[in-house]
Each structure stands twice: as structure tokens, then as C-alpha cells.
Amino acid sequence: MSLALLHSRALCGLAALPVTVEVHLAPGLPSFTLVGLADTEVKEARERVRAALTSSGLQFPHDRRITVNLAPADLPKEGARFDLPIALGLLVASGQLPASGLDQLEWAGELSLSGELRPVRGALAQALALRREGASRGLVLPAASAQEAAWVEGVRLHVAQDLLGLVAALQDGSLPTLPRQARPAPLELPLDLRDVRGQAGPKRALEVAAAGAHHLLLVGPPGTGKSMLAQRLPGLLPPLPLEAALEVAALQSLVGSFAAETFAQRPFRCPHHSASAVALVGGASPPRPGEISLAHHGVLFLDELPEFPRAALEALREPLETGRIHIARAARSSEFPARFQLVAAMNPCPCGHLGNPLKACRCSPEQVSRYQGRLSGPLLDRLDLLVEVPLLHPTELAAAPDGEGSAEVAARVAEAQALALERQGCLNAQLPVGQLERFAPLQAAAAQLLQQAAQRLAWSGRALHRVQRVARTLADLGRRPQIEASDIAQAIQMHRALPR
Structure with missing residues (x-):
């Protein structure tokens, strides 16, 4: 023929x-x-x-x-x-x-x-x-x-x-057939939360972020453990379901970075702060997935957040809300999933020592304002947790490891996530605004405290709803059906403004 x-x-x-x-x-x-x-x-x-x-x-x-x-x-x-x-x-x-x-x-x-x-x-x-x-x-x-x-x-x-x-x-008629791969056993976690000395407050914030899939910003002087905390977040998250693992592997296959030994592990992407907007969100011709899509179902860690190009940071706003990124070009367009968890870290000022009791800050108020101003209000509004990581005294650093390990915290995180999924079908950070009243009910004292804080701190509607979602996660970790005033107080404490 x-x-x-x-x-x-x-x-x-x-x-x-x-x-x-x-x-x-x-x-x-x-x-x-x-x-x-x-x-x-x-x-x-x-x-x-x-x-x-x-x-x-x-x-x-x-x-x-x-x-x-x-x-x-x-x-x-x-x-x-x-x-x-x-x-x-x-x-x-x-x-x-x-x-x-x-x-x-x-x-x-x-x-x-x-x-x-x-x-x-x-x-x-x-x-x-x-x-x-x-x-x-x-x-x-x-x-x-x-x-x-x-x-x-x-x-x-x-x-x-x-x-x-x-x-x-x-x-x-002897075309060879390939058998299906066996799913690998979970690997032992090489990074343990117990390795981080002190920092009880940031560790608690990391647990809350893991339980509710909340975005987290860590602020503190150099060497306080911000990167160590971020690197241990994947170890607190539950194992990937098979369908999610296949979706992650398919994205890696598109850029030729799939490795069988990392199958079913949550991605952890940490691009350099010189990365462009195209490198973060994807692009080129034909369109390729960027770092945010390669972090799908995992963690995207942006260290030295203010040093990233402004255009790159502003491009994160839409996928942070929708969990998807649409790349449009003149010839064609593509859409990639981007349901990632953002963990960012930054110094409080250009020299990094603002508020450091052991070393004086050399920056003027104008320099501090200009440095922090690289992060727009709409971007900060999309971050659920803004937590300060203080500098520890040398005696605390030399002390024996303290606190819980990753396995103990991960067990509580898995229980809280299962509770949220059973109740509303999604994690708390993804709870739509129209369902907050139904699935995140506030006690009278909690509602009053939330309104007072929103008025005093001049929060936007988005910031108010994010604090309520964080409080819902705190209640889940405490196995409380309703959000109490103590949950709102902790959520407010974890949504602090940048130090000035």
C-alpha cells in the first residue's frame, strides 16, 4: 500500500x-x-x-x-x-x-x-x-x-x-512488553527537625504551615536557621498519593529531570535569587514548566526573597491563589499545575542585623524601608505566616538537641490534614472564602478578637481570611471543632508585620 x-x-x-x-x-x-x-x-x-x-x-x-x-x-x-x-x-x-x-x-x-x-x-x-x-x-x-x-x-x-x-x-509478532515498575519504599529522612537548636516559635510555625499548606515567610538575621527550617518542611508532609506522584513525575519528565530513585518524594526546589520570571513561572517557545510547576505538590524555597527581580516575585501572585499557571505566547499557550507551598526567607534589612541584640545595625531607616519595599503589599498579603527567627545565644547553639523530631511532628500534621480533608475536601489554605463560615466557625470571643485585630492592623480582606484559615489549622492541630480566641491570638502572632 x-x-x-x-x-x-x-x-x-x-x-x-x-x-x-x-x-x-x-x-x-x-x-x-x-x-x-x-x-x-x-x-x-x-x-x-x-x-x-x-x-x-x-x-x-x-x-x-x-x-x-x-x-x-x-x-x-x-x-x-x-x-x-x-x-x-x-x-x-x-x-x-x-x-x-x-x-x-x-x-x-x-x-x-x-x-x-x-x-x-x-x-x-x-x-x-x-x-x-x-x-x-x-x-x-x-x-x-x-x-x-x-x-x-x-x-x-x-x-x-x-x-x-x-x-x-x-x-x-514478538514485540517485548515491559513490566510495570514497583513503587519504591519511602526513604529515611536525612534532615530532622531536631537538628535545629532552639527556635521553638519558628518550629511551631513550620508545623502549622505543613498542617494547613500555608505559605510561610521567615525573617531574621543571617545564620539563625531559616534555611535549615525550610529544608525540613518536606519531611513534615505526608507521603504523596500515587496520582499526585505521577503528576509530579510527568512534570519532571517534560524537562528531562525525572529520576526513578526520587519517585513519590515531594519536590523541594530552591532557585537562586538571580532567577528570572521565566525561570520561575515557565515560558520559552514552546512553553516549558518553571520552578513553581516543578515544585507542584512540594515546596518552593526562595531564599533572600527581596533580592529576586520584582517582575519574578509579582508573577507568583496568580499561581499562589489558583494553583495553576497559564503561559500565553503569540503562537501557542500552555497551562501547567503549580499547587506548591511557598517558603521564603529574608533578612530584616540590607546588613541583616536589624533588631539583633548582639550586633548593631548599620542601615538607615530609608535603607530599611527601601529594602523591605521590594516586597509589594499584594505579595505579602498572599503569605499566611510571617514569622521572626531570632538570633540565638552561643550557649543555646552549643546545647544538646532539643524539641521533637520530624517523625513526631509529621504524625500530628498527617492527623490534622486528614481531619481537614474529611471535613471539607481540601486543606485549610485552599478553603474558599464562601465556605469559611461553614467550615471555619468562630466562637464569639474569637470573632470579636479577629475584627479588632483587622481594624487595628489595617488588614485587607485577603489577610483577614488568611488569618482565619491559619486559626482553623491551629484548631485542627488541637482537635477543636470550633476556632477559639486562643487560636485567633496565635494566628495573629504568626502574621506579624516586618520588623522596622
């Missing part, structure tokens, strides 16, 4: 959309035309496929007019993932490979000039798309990509090492 149809998928954000690879051979002047809104990488497949077929001892139809269409034509295609279906389509259309059974498979893989199959990005996303659509087709991938996709249950996976071996397996 002179026409072959094979199935593949194109990446659009985290989605993998169906693509039909149509290969047609016709008499006429020899040519190789590739159409279907393909980018440069896809168009270069012509030379890779030509060399791979020749090197594998297969016949390339040099004397025919070749047309390859990637349908639908209005869907952008990028990457080298279409090399394999194009090469197989040429073999089917030229009669070198039978077409029977090929429509029950989907294909993705980059071809080297020798015919070897190289891994492609987004294998996990493609497997997830197949499972969500309930498609009965199997998935054929290079070995390394198949190892990623094998974490997805319910998808029939086949592995291919090179083009010649794949053609031989298709001809004799």
Missing part, C-alpha cells in the same frame, strides 16, 4: 494530545515533504529517518514522492518524538512492513543516524493521557523512556532498542 497511518502524541503543556502520522508515497520527482505545523526539530526528522533506515539495512524509497502529514494540522508539533512513527510509516507504505496490528499501538522515539532509539521527553505524560482516555492501544517507547512510563498502571508498554530490532519483532 502507498498510505500508512500510525498514532502518536504531541505535548501541549502537561497534556499529550493525539496525533495521526500519515505517510503517503506517490510517483513523481523524488522529494520528502513534512507538513502539519511542525517545528524545526520535527522537520529535521527527514534526514534522521533517511540515515537510520539506510544504516539499518532497510530500503528508503528514494525514487518516490514522500508526503508526511501530522494531523491535526492546527496542533503545534515539537521535538524528535515523531522520528519512529515516520520511519515505520515509510516502511509500511513501501511494503517492507505489514500494517496489521500497528493501529493498536502508539509510537514515540528519536532515531539516531545508526538506527538506535533515543529517549524522548514526556513519556510519563503520554502514558497518563492513554490511561485517562481509556484507550486500548499499547505504547512503544525507547528503553529509557519506557522505564519512566512504566510507573503508570493500566498501560501496556513495549520497549524498543533500535529500528532494525523493532522491525524484526513486528514481523514475527
Whole structure:
């Protein structure tokens, strides 16, 4: 036959959309035309496929007019993932490979000039798309990509090492199937909360942040343990459910950073303060996920918060509220999940010693105001907890480890999260404003204290609601059905203004 149809998928954000690879051979002047809104990488497949077929001892139809269409034509295609279906389509259309059974498979893989199959990005996303659509087709991938996709249950996976071996397996019906990966056992936590000396108040704030998925800002002089506290937050969070772990792994697969040994671990991303807005929220062409999406279901730690570019910080405002980021470009747009927990750290002033009883601050009031002014009011409004981390006396630092370890705190966090999920179906930080009255009821004294604090401190409506959500988390940790005045008082204490 002179026409072959094979199935593949194109990446659009985290989605993998169906693509039909149509290969047609016709008499006429020899040519190789590739159409279907393909980018440069896809168009270069012509030379890779030509060399791979020749090197594998297969016949390339040099004397025919070749047309390859990637349908639908209005869907952008990028990457080298279409090399394999194009090469197989040429073999089917030229009669070198039978077409029977090929429509029950989907294909993705980059071809080297020798015919070897190289891994492609987004294998996990493609497997997830197949499972969500309930498609009965199997998935054929290079070995390394198949190892990623094998974490997805319910998808029939086949592995291919090179083009010649794949053609031989298709001809004799012996296409190898890859077994699903076993889920790894949880790793022991290398970072323990007990390692942080003193700092009982910030430790309590870290527990509250973990229990309610609240965003946290730690303010204090250099060397007080802000980074140590932030690094121990993932160890307080419950293990990732399988579906969430697959979503995290699919995002990592899009940028080529997936590692099987870290599967089901919560991400911890800590970009340098020189990171641009595109590096944080994602972008480029075609759009790629940024740090906030790679921190999905995990922790995004921004150290030296005021040193980040203003545009980068302001770009965080929308995903902090919605849990998603929409990247729009002239040619195309993509949407990525970004339900991360923000933990930020900063010094109180440029020299870092404002309020330090052991070392005098050298900054003028204007310098302090200008430094803290790099953080806009709307951004600070979106941070639930603003906690001061004081400098400890050397005797406290030299003392034996004190307080609870991560395991004890994580048990309380898991219990509080389970209580919130059973009551309202989401964690407290994600509780909609319209449901606060129902799921976060205030006792009379608590309501009066909250109103007095909001008036005296000139809070916005968003800040008031965030304090109420924090109080709901404090009540959950104390197993109280209603928010009491003591919960509101603690929540107010944890939402302090920046020291001046």
C-alpha cells in the first residue's frame, strides 16, 4: 500500500494530545515533504529517518514522492518524538512492513543516524493521557523512556532498542512488553527537625504551615536557621498519593529531570535569587514548566526573597491563589499545575542585623524601608505566616538537641490534614472564602478578637481570611471543632508585620 497511518502524541503543556502520522508515497520527482505545523526539530526528522533506515539495512524509497502529514494540522508539533512513527510509516507504505496490528499501538522515539532509539521527553505524560482516555492501544517507547512510563498502571508498554530490532519483532509478532515498575519504599529522612537548636516559635510555625499548606515567610538575621527550617518542611508532609506522584513525575519528565530513585518524594526546589520570571513561572517557545510547576505538590524555597527581580516575585501572585499557571505566547499557550507551598526567607534589612541584640545595625531607616519595599503589599498579603527567627545565644547553639523530631511532628500534621480533608475536601489554605463560615466557625470571643485585630492592623480582606484559615489549622492541630480566641491570638502572632 502507498498510505500508512500510525498514532502518536504531541505535548501541549502537561497534556499529550493525539496525533495521526500519515505517510503517503506517490510517483513523481523524488522529494520528502513534512507538513502539519511542525517545528524545526520535527522537520529535521527527514534526514534522521533517511540515515537510520539506510544504516539499518532497510530500503528508503528514494525514487518516490514522500508526503508526511501530522494531523491535526492546527496542533503545534515539537521535538524528535515523531522520528519512529515516520520511519515505520515509510516502511509500511513501501511494503517492507505489514500494517496489521500497528493501529493498536502508539509510537514515540528519536532515531539516531545508526538506527538506535533515543529517549524522548514526556513519556510519563503520554502514558497518563492513554490511561485517562481509556484507550486500548499499547505504547512503544525507547528503553529509557519506557522505564519512566512504566510507573503508570493500566498501560501496556513495549520497549524498543533500535529500528532494525523493532522491525524484526513486528514481523514475527514478538514485540517485548515491559513490566510495570514497583513503587519504591519511602526513604529515611536525612534532615530532622531536631537538628535545629532552639527556635521553638519558628518550629511551631513550620508545623502549622505543613498542617494547613500555608505559605510561610521567615525573617531574621543571617545564620539563625531559616534555611535549615525550610529544608525540613518536606519531611513534615505526608507521603504523596500515587496520582499526585505521577503528576509530579510527568512534570519532571517534560524537562528531562525525572529520576526513578526520587519517585513519590515531594519536590523541594530552591532557585537562586538571580532567577528570572521565566525561570520561575515557565515560558520559552514552546512553553516549558518553571520552578513553581516543578515544585507542584512540594515546596518552593526562595531564599533572600527581596533580592529576586520584582517582575519574578509579582508573577507568583496568580499561581499562589489558583494553583495553576497559564503561559500565553503569540503562537501557542500552555497551562501547567503549580499547587506548591511557598517558603521564603529574608533578612530584616540590607546588613541583616536589624533588631539583633548582639550586633548593631548599620542601615538607615530609608535603607530599611527601601529594602523591605521590594516586597509589594499584594505579595505579602498572599503569605499566611510571617514569622521572626531570632538570633540565638552561643550557649543555646552549643546545647544538646532539643524539641521533637520530624517523625513526631509529621504524625500530628498527617492527623490534622486528614481531619481537614474529611471535613471539607481540601486543606485549610485552599478553603474558599464562601465556605469559611461553614467550615471555619468562630466562637464569639474569637470573632470579636479577629475584627479588632483587622481594624487595628489595617488588614485587607485577603489577610483577614488568611488569618482565619491559619486559626482553623491551629484548631485542627488541637482537635477543636470550633476556632477559639486562643487560636485567633496565635494566628495573629504568626502574621506579624516586618520588623522596622
